[in-house]
Every structure is written in C-alpha cells, then in structure tokens.
Amino acid sequence: MNVQRLFHAPAAPAELLIRGAHALDPRTGLDGPHDVLVRDGAIAQLGAPGSLPAPDGADVVEGEGLHLFPAFFDPHVHLRTPGQEHKETLVTGTAAAAAGGYCGIVAMPNTSPTLDDASGLRALIAQAEHDAKVPVGFMPAITRGLAGTDLTEMAELRDAGALGFTDDGRPVVSAGMLRRALQYQRLCGGVLALHEEDPSLSGHGVMHEGAVSARLGMEGIPSISESTMVARDAALAAYEQGRVHFQHLSCVESVEALAAWKAAGAQVSGEASPHHLTLTDDAVLSLDSRFKMNPPLRTEADRQALIAGLRDGTIECIATDHAPHARHEKEVPFEEAPMGVTGLETAFPVIYTDLVLPGVLPLGLVVERMTAGAALLDLPTPQIAVDAPANLVLLDLGAEWEVGARGYASKSENSCFEGRTLRGVVRLTVAAGGVVHRTPIEVAA
Amino acid sequence: MSEPRHLLSIDDLDRAGIERILDRAASFAEVAGREIKKVPALRGRTVVNLFYEASTRTSSSFELAAKRLSADVVSIRAASSSVTKGESLKDTVQTLTAYDPAAIVIRSPHAGAAQLVARWTDAAVVNAGDGKHEHPTQALLDVYTLRRRLGALDGKRIWIVGDVLHSRVARSNILALLRMGAEVTVSGPPTLIPRGIEALGCQVAPTLDRLEEADVVYVLRMQNERMHEAFVPSLREYAARYQVNAARLRPHQLLMHPGPVNRGVELSGDAIDSPQALIAQQVEAGVVVRMAVLYELLAHGPAGPGEAAALEAAPEAVAAA
Numbered sequence: 001m002n003v004q005r006l007f008h009a010p011a012a013p014a015e016l017l018i019r020g021a022h023a024l025d026p027r028t029g030l031d032g033p034h035d036v037l038v039r040d041g042a043i044a045q046l047g048a049p050g051s052l053p054a055p056d057g058a059d060v061v062e063g064e065g066l067h068l069f070p071a072f073f074d075p076h077v078h079l080r081t082p083g084q085e086h087k088e089t090l091v092t093g094t095a096a097a098a099a100g101g102y103c104g105i106v107a108m109p110n111t112s113p114t115l116d117d118a119s120g121l122r123a124l125i126a127q128a129e130h131d132a133k134v135p136v137g138f139m140p141a142i143t144r145g146l147a148g149t150d151l152t153e154m155a156e157l158r159d160a161g162a163l164g165f166t167d168d169g170r171p172v173v174s175a176g177m178l179r180r181a182l183q184y185q186r187l188c189g190g191v192l193a194l195h196e197e198d199p200s201l202s203g204h205g206v207m208h209e210g211a212v213s214a215r216l217g218m219e220g221i222p223s224i225s226e227s228t229m230v231a232r233d234a235a236l237a238a239y240e241q242g243r244v245h246f247q248h249l250s251c252v253e254s255v256e257a258l259a260a261w262k263a264a265g266a267q268v269s270g271e272a273s274p275h276h277l278t279l280t281d282d283a284v285l286s287l288d289s290r291f292k293m294n295p296p297l298r299t300e301a302d303r304q305a306l307i308a309g310l311r312d313g314t315i316e317c318i319a320t321d322h323a324p325h326a327r328h329e330k331e332v333p334f335e336e337a338p339m340g341v342t343g344l345e346t347a348f349p350v351i352y353t354d355l356v357l358p359g360v361l362p363l364g365l366v367v368e369r370m371t372a373g374a375a376l377l378d379l380p381t382p383q384i385a386v387d388a389p390a391n392l393v394l395l396d397l398g399a400e401w402e403v404g405a406r407g408y409a410s411k412s413e414n415s416c417f418e419g420r421t422l423r424g425v426v427r428l429t430v431a432a433g434g435v436v437h438r439t440p441i442e443v444a445a
Numbered sequence: 446m447s448e449p450r451h452l453l454s455i456d457d458l459d460r461a462g463i464e465r466i467l468d469r470a471a472s473f474a475e476v477a478g479r480e481i482k483k484v485p486a487l488r489g490r491t492v493v494n495l496f497y498e499a500s501t502r503t504s505s506s507f508e509l510a511a512k513r514l515s516a517d518v519v520s521i522r523a524a525s526s527s528v529t530k531g532e533s534l535k536d537t538v539q540t541l542t543a544y545d546p547a548a549i550v551i552r553s554p555h556a557g558a559a560q561l562v563a564r565w566t567d568a569a570v571v572n573a574g575d576g577k578h579e580h581p582t583q584a585l586l587d588v589y590t591l592r593r594r595l596g597a598l599d600g601k602r603i604w605i606v607g608d609v610l611h612s613r614v615a616r617s618n619i620l621a622l623l624r625m626g627a628e629v630t631v632s633g634p635p636t637l638i639p640r641g642i643e644a645l646g647c648q649v650a651p652t653l654d655r656l657e658e659a660d661v662v663y664v665l666r667m668q669n670e671r672m673h674e675a676f677v678p679s680l681r682e683y684a685a686r687y688q689v690n691a692a693r694l695r696p697h698q699l700l701m702h703p704g705p706v707n708r709g710v711e712l713s714g715d716a717i718d719s720p721q722a723l724i725a726q727q728v729e730a731g732v733v734v735r736m737a738v739l740y741e742l743l744a745h746g747p748a749g750p751g752e753a754a755a756l757e758a759a760p761e762a763v764a765a766a
Contacts, residue, residue: 211645214642331561333553
C-alpha cells in the first residue's frame with residue numbers, strides 16, 4: 001500500500017528558470033554554475049550557464065553569484081497545533097520552514113491533545129492540506145498521551161499517514177514499553193524517534209550539569225541522563241532488530257554510544273541541532289531563557305563531539321527541534337521558562353556562519369546533512385536532478401542579515417541567535433514543485 | 446566596573462568596589478552608634494522591597510537600612526500582593542515602576558530574577574537573594590564582619606561547610622572571599638557539593654578531617670527537606686559527620702552562619718554560644734552594609750550629595766531630638 005505521508009496546501013506548479021547559480025548537490029556530484037529549468041513543478045533540464053532559453057511564461061531568476069541546493073528537510077519540529085496555536089500554527093510554522101529553505105518538515109505529537117489516534121491525525125492532515133505552505137509529515141505518539149504506559153494504535157496510524165512515532169519531549173521511560181513498540185514496528189513499520197533522558201537522573205534540571213550550573217546554582221541535567229538511555233535503547237533495537245532514530249543528541253557519551261551500536265550493526269541513526277552544534281552552556285551565564293532547551297546546551301567538548309559525529313556520519317542529519325514559545329512564556333526567570341528555541345529560519349545560516357565559513361565543516365557535507373532526514377524516514381531525498389520534483393533553495397551566501405531585526409515568519413521569537421549577524425540569505429525556496437518563499441533582492445539606495 | 450548601576454551579583458564588583466562599600470559601611474557604623482541613627486542621604490526617594498520568599502533578617506535589615514537613609518520604603522511580600530493572584534513578575538515590576546522608585550530590592554526563589562527586573566525598570570536593582578544563585582549583600586556583610594575582626598583577608602583560609610548545592614550564600618561568599626584574597630574550601634556530603642564547583646577557584650574537601658587548617662569556619666543552614674529528597678540518609682548521620690561543634694572547633698577559629706541556625710544539626714549549641722561565633726555581629730553588620738549598598742548605588746556619584754552630607758543627621762531627626 002502506497003500511503004501518502006507528506007501533506008501541504010495545493011500550490012501552482014513552478015515554471016522557473018534559475019540562471020547561472022552555483023548548483024551544489026553532494027549526492028549527484030553537481031558542483032558548479034548551471035542553468036536549472038523547472039517546468040510544471042519538476043526539474044526539466046540542467047545546462048551550462050546561459051545555455052537554456054526561458055520558455056514562454058517562465059519566471060526567470062538571475063542566480064549569478066548565488067548558490068542553489070536541494071531544499072532542506074527537517075525531521076524534528078514543533079508546530080504546536082492543535083491546542084497551542086498562540087505559539088505556532090501550521091500556517092506560521094510552514095512559513096518559517098519556507099523562509100529557512102525547507103521543502104519538508106516533520107511535526108512532533110506533544111500537542112494538546114496529544115496526537116495519538118487516527119482521527120486526530122486525519123484532522124491534522126486535512127488542516128495541513130489547507131494551511132501548510134511546505135509539506136509536513138506527522139509523527140504520532142508511541143504511547144497514548146505520552147504517558148509511557150499504553151501503545152498507540154500504530155498500525156492504524158501508519159495507514160492514516162503517520163511517518164513514524166515518537167514521544168518527543170519525553171523519553172519512553174520503561175524499557176519494556178519501548179521493547180513492545182519495537183516488536184510492533186515489525187507489523188506497521190515507521191521509525192521510532194526517541195527523546196533520550198532518564199528522568200531519575202535529569203530530575204528537575206534546567207540546564208547542563210557542570211561548572212556553569214554550579215556557578216548559577218541551577219539544577220543540572222547530567223549528560224549521562226541522555227547517553228545511558230541511548231545505549232539502552234540501541235541495545236533494545238538491536239535485540240528486536242528494530243529501527244530507532246535518536247533525536248537531538250547533545251553530548252560526547254551519546255555520540256560514542258551511537259557509534260558503538262552502529263559498528264555492532266544496530267539500525268540506529270541520530271540527529272544534532274544547530275544550537276548544540278554552535279553554542280555551549282556558557283551562553284546560560286546570561287540567564288537568558290532563550291538559551292533554555294532540552295537537552296540543554298552542554299560543554300565545548302560535547303559540541304566538538306557532535307561536530308565530529310556529523311563529519312564522520314555517526315550523526316546523519318541536522319534537525320532544528322524548532323520549539324516556539326510565546327514571549328510572555330519565555331519572559332520569566334530561567335528556571336520557570338519552558339524548554340525550547342525556534343530554529344527553522346536560522347538553521348542553515350548559523351551552521352554556515354559558525355561552521356562552514358571558519359572551515360570546520362565543508363559546505364557540501366552540511367547540505368547533505370541538512371537534507372538527509374528525509375531518507376531516514378523512508379522519504380525521497382530532495383535532489384537537483386532531471387525529472388525530480390523541484391525541491392530547491394537559492395541562497396546568497398555573501399549577504400548578511402541580523403536575526404530578528406525584521407521579525408520572524410514563525411509566530412514566536414524565542415531564537416537563541418536573536419541579534420546575531422549571520423551570513424546566508426534565502427532568496428527562493430521551491431518545495432514540492434511550488435515556489436513557497438521569495439526574498440526580493442534589495443537595491444542599495 | 447567601578448560604578449555599577451545595580452547589585453545583581455558579586456561579579457558586579459571588583460575588589461576595590463567591595464572595599465569601597467565596606468568602608469562606607471564602616472562610616473555608617475559610626476552613625477549607628479549615635480542616639481539618632483538617621484542620615485538624610487536618600488530623603489524624598491523611594492525604595493521598594495519586593496520579597497517573593499519568606500525572609501526575616503534580610504527584609505527587615507533592608508527596610509531599616511533604607512529608613513536610616515531617610516528613604517520612603519514600600520515593602521511588598523508575595524503572600525499579601527497580587528503576585529498570589531497570578532500576576533507575572535514583569536507586570537508587577539512595571540506596576541511598581543509607576544511609583545518611580547530609586548531602588549527595587551528583590552528576593553525571589555528563581556535564579557536570574559534580579560537580572561530580569563533590572564531589564565524592566567530604570568530603578569537601581571539590588572539582589573536580595575535569587576534562587577540558589579546569589580545573595581550578594583549577605584556575602585558583603587560577611588566579608589565586612591570578617592574584615593573588622595581579622596583585617597585584610599589575604600591568605601586567610603576559609604571553610605564553607607554544609608549544603609553548598611542549594612546555597613546562594615555559599616556561591617556569593619566563594620566569589621567575594623576569593624576576590625578579597627582568601628583561600629576558600631567547601632566541605633560537605635558529596636551529594637550536596639555541586640559538580641564543577643571547583644571551577645570557581647575553591648577547593649573541595651569531602652570530610653572535615655582537615656578542618657583545623659581553617660581560620661574561619663562558615664557553616665551553612667541544613668534544611669530538613671534535603672533529608673526527604675535523599676541527599677542525606679538522615680540528619681543524625683549528617684550531624685555525626687558534618688556538625689561543627691566545640692570538639693571540632695579549634696580555639697583560634699572564627700565561626701560564622703548566615704542564619705537561621707538549626708541548633709543541633711549543622712551547629713551544636715556550645716559552638717553557637719562560644720565567643721568564637723560571629724553570628725550576632727553578622728546580623729548587626731546587615732543594616733550598615735545594606736545602607737552602604739543603597740548609598741553607593743543611589744547617592745554616590747556626581748548627582749548625589751557629597752561625603753559630608755551622608756553622615757549629617759537628618760533635619761527632622763535633629764528637630765525631634
């Protein structure tokens with residue numbers, strides 16, 4: 001049965017000629033200036049710069065000096081719908097994705113009510129088919145109400161369009177419960193995406209446990225609260241021959257556990273977030289609640305381990321864990337503030353500015369990791385190839401912008417990069433064949 | 446760093462800044478010895494005390510300090526304010542700011558509350574304790590008390606004993622004492638010593654075996670609820686290992702405690718009542734040090750009254766006399 005698993009509002013298929021942009025697709029080896037012709041929402045032709053004539057009615061985009069990548073895919077975002085539409089909606093969340101250069105995002109189920117049954121999923125899909133600018137996939141809960149005690153009707157949910165399952169925001173505390181889900185996965189398929197945290201170790205922690213939490217007198221979340229669960233659940237996946245994906249890895253020990261279990265043949269994968277790749281717990285010395293998220297920002301050694309894991313492929317993809325919160329919810333003392341930061345609009349620029357420009361990671365590898373989430377969820381990978389659906393992002397890597405200076409497409413503004421000047425402006429995003437975002441080139445006065 | 450607008454953390458002060466406040470406090474101590482204890486330095490200005498946590502000595506000494514500087518004082522306690530009706534900290538602060546206070550003194554159960562208040566008001570903000578983070582005026586009065594007794598603290602060995610994990614007093618004191626040149630060792634059950642605390646520059650001793658090295662023993666309050674949270678198996682075992690008593694205290698050592706004391710838990714009665722204990726002096730220092738903090742933030746500098754005016758008796762007080 002071929003079930004549709006990404007949903008969006010209908011959009012006019014693009015008729016587009018992008019001229020002379022530096023096209024880079026690390027999977028096809030494409031790396032140089034090209035003309036790219038999009039007809040009826042699909043890539044129709046690639047040619048040398050200036051070689052392709054513009055067909056009648058096609059929109060011509062001058063791409064000289066710009067970069068064209070396969071559009072990004074984010075396996076981990078919170079769209080807060082239903083129930084918390086004051087933080088984000090399908091309209092604003094997918095607009096943020098479009099502004100960030102994404103052609104696909106995956107929404108987490110910790111909504112109100114929890115996304116844990118097929119009727120809820122069908123309603124959300126209907127809403128996405130009306131509201132979503134960018135294709136959205138849904139991961140319902142592994143356990144009902146995220147309570148960790150009863151499995152959701154995973155098979156029915158899969159038939160209704162579930163991409164996979166997750167209790168994100170919470171761990172599946174009981175090993176026995178996760179084992180049942182892994183057994184059931186053999187019936188229905190779908191990756192189990194896991195938020196790893198042993199609550200008996202993380203307690204009421206609000207930040208990384210270490211020298212900074214000792215200085216600030218705040219309860220810490222030790223790295224081992226994550227890594228012991230990664231090791232446990234990788235062992236369970238190996239035993240049941242199931243497939244799990246570890247969300248938002250944050251520490252050295254987790255990367256080591258993931259690498260060890262991969263080497264042992266377990267079907268495990270991992271993601272890292274732009275904030276964990278570029279910031280450390282030193283940022284929390286500001287006591288600014290925009291640096292509060294779960295898992296927390298950790299040490300420089302942890303950050304380096306995540307970068308190394310991304311480089312060597314232990315960590316397959318970059319995921320934002322885009323977690324919008326309203327201003328009044330975040331404008332409280334650090335310990336009181338909800339966990340989470342937005343990320344869709346800043347992910348590529350911050351990685352590019354902090355990791356690519358200084359030579360830490362090659363551009364091609366970053367593009368690969370920003371798009372690899374799709375394949376992990378058994379979806380086609382966005383690519384720049386003839387006959388592929390047009391999923392493209394056109395960026396000006398030379399242009400700078402200040403985060404937040406012009407507001408956000410997201411309904412929320414809790415970006416941990418607010419005020420930073422970043423390189424890399426998204427000029428155009430094409431998702432599932434339709435133009436979903438376009439920034440006019442500014443003319444200096 | 447020489448002219449901070451707020452006192453949110455000991456990090457707002459360098460050594461010279463601490464010394465200036467302590468010297469100012471010493472001059473106020475002379476006033477405190479007079480029959481009329483009031484000076485006109487902050488006459489016509491308003492100090493708001495906003496306390497989100499129960500406090501006896503800190504709130505009363507801030508109130509007295511502001512009154513002795515002739516300020517108008519508004520004291521708000523969480524239990525009797527709109528805070529209990531769910532008003533956010535930001536809304537409360539913006540409401541109070543409408544009274545145009547010169548200073549807001551805030552005590553909160555949450556780290557960073559004072560920083561937030563400073564962002565939302567033009568008033569000078571004094572942190573009177575924020576969560577387990579800091580309690581800078583307590584550290585200043587402790588350093589003041591010690592300096593009066595010992596002179597310079599350079600090279601003095603100070604042990605901070607007990608529940609360091611949950612203690613804002615410990616954190617501010619570690620920072621202030623190190624800044625004044627002292628050597629600081631923290632000691633307590635490993636479950637109550639935060640991982641990474643040595644990054645502040647202090648030593649960690651898991652037992653009191655080397656307590657005799659200390660010139661000063663600063664004992665922290667042990668809260669009953671820590672036992673229920675399983676940080677220690679029992680107060681009995683805690684007391685057996687970590688109680689500071691006459692048997693553990695050497696004659697040359699000074700004893701301090703931020704209060705209130707759990708008699709028979711972290712301190713024995715004989716230690717509390719010994720002449721080595723500076724606990725009463727600490728309380729006494731609270732008023733003059735907090736006067737000095739308010740004075741330095743509000744009255745000192747080009748706009749404020751000069752040196753002489755600070756120590757003049759308030760006119761109304763003279764009239765009353």
